[in-house]
Amino acid sequence: MNAATNPLIGYLLVAALLFAIGLAGALTRRNAILVLIGIELMLNAANLNLIAFWRYGPHPEALTGMMFAIFSIAVAAAEAAVGLGLVISIHRHAHTTDLDAMNRMKG
Amino acid sequence: MSFVFYVLAALSVAGALAAVLLKNTVHCALAVTIAFAGIALLFLQLDAQFAGFAQILIYIGAVAILVVFAILLTRGSETPKGTVYSHFPLVGLLTAAAIFAVLGWAVLSSAPMLPNESAPPTVAVIDIGNALMGRYVLPLEIVALLLTAALIGAVIVAMHEKAGAQ
Numbered sequence: 001m002n003a004a005t006n007p008l009i010g011y012l013l014v015a016a017l018l019f020a021i022g023l024a025g026a027l028t029r030r031n032a033i034l035v036l037i038g039i040e041l042m043l044n045a046a047n048l049n050l051i052a053f054w055r056y057g058p059h060p061e062a063l064t065g066m067m068f069a070i071f072s073i074a075v076a077a078a079e080a081a082v083g084l085g086l087v088i089s090i091h092r093h094a095h096t097t098d099l100d101a102m103n104r105m106k107g
Numbered sequence: 108m109s110f111v112f113y114v115l116a117a118l119s120v121a122g123a124l125a126a127v128l129l130k131n132t133v134h135c136a137l138a139v140t141i142a143f144a145g146i147a148l149l150f151l152q153l154d155a156q157f158a159g160f161a162q163i164l165i166y167i168g169a170v171a172i173l174v175v176f177a178i179l180l181t182r183g184s185e186t187p188k189g190t191v192y193s194h195f196p197l198v199g200l201l202t203a204a205a206i207f208a209v210l211g212w213a214v215l216s217s218a219p220m221l222p223n224e225s226a227p228p229t230v231a232v233i234d235i236g237n238a239l240m241g242r243y244v245l246p247l248e249i250v251a252l253l254l255t256a257a258l259i260g261a262v263i264v265a266m267h268e269k270a271g272a273q
Contacts, residue, residue: 005223006218006221006223007109007112007223008221008222008223009214009215009218009221010112010116011112011149011153012214012221013211013214013215014116014119014120014149016207016210016211016214017120017207018119018120018123018142018146019206019207019210020203020204020206020207020210021120021123021124021127021203022123022127023199023202023203023206024127024199024200024202024203024204025123025126025127026199027193027196027198027199027200027202027203028127028192028193028196028199028200029127029191029192029193030187030190030191030192030193031132031187031191033132033136033174033177033178033181034126034127034132034135034191036174037126037135037136037139037174038126038127040139040143040166040170041123041126041127041139041142044142044143044146044162044166047146047150047158047162048146048149048150051149051150051153051155051158052153053222054153054155054228055153055154055155055224055227055228056221056222056223056224057222057224058222058224060224060228060230061228061229061230061234063230063234063235063238066155066157066158066230066235067235067238067239067243067246069155069158070157070158070161070235071243071246071250073158073161073162073165073166074165074250074253074254075250075253076170077165077169077170077254078253078254078256078257078258079257080170080173080174081173081257081258081261082257082260082261082264084173084174084176084177084261084265085260085261085262085264085265086264086265087177087181088177088180088181088264088265089264089265091180091181091182092267097181099193100193100194
């Protein structure tokens with residue numbers, strides 16, 4: 001069975017690619033905000049997996065994957081708010097968002 | 108696979124790649140907005156209207172604006188002079204490539220066992236509301252508490268500790 005017969009495979013591969021891109025961004029960028037963007041991309045890729053399995057799974061009326069994705073979106077929004085607040089706070093103390101320059105635990 | 112899927116997948120992946128590769132932070136934020144929009148349209152393509160519109164509202168409407176605000180508040184809008192990558196970018200790239208290889212191998216090797224329901228689900232927003240108020244009411248309350256705590260925490264963390272201390 002290939003992607004032409006089962007569309008779920010295409011969605012899963014796209015989600016895997018988005019996850020890998022987000023991970024590469026989170027691991028290689030210097031700017032803390034771009035690391036957060038990479039984490040958001042990874043969360044979005046996971047949501048795409050959840051929705052794709054909900055759509056092509058056997059019991060979509062149970063709404064399990066949909067609910068998981070909705071709660072995941074809410075948690076990701078909370079994470080983004082706190083993460084960006086932390087970045088702004090660190091910038092106020094250290095005057096940089098460069099992660100390689102943040103080598104002290106104590107401000 | 109429909110033509111629309113390939114267009115949306117290419118849009119999402121191109122936005123994500125641009126967000127990771129571009130030098131200017133503001134350009135990265137705009138590129139990631141395109142990726143979020145592509146993913147929202149993929150949700151709509153998957154007959155998940157509620158999740159798609161929630162994605163548009165939350166990610167494009169809130170998270171992208173929050174990212175742009177954070178970039179402007181940290182004066183990150185200028186293009187950096189030197190490199191934008193960390194000291195060992197190859198390690199991160201290799202890790203990401205290895206993860207993608209493992210995930211792709213897992214998907215392709217389990218392809219015959221994957222579910223394939225062709226009939227689109229007939230789920231209305233009222234069903235989602237009933238599920239949220241019925242079976243999923245405890246997670247809903249926990250998420251409400253989490254969002255309240257995150258809101259207060261973000262304000263406290265980003266707030267000036269002492270007025271006029273700077």
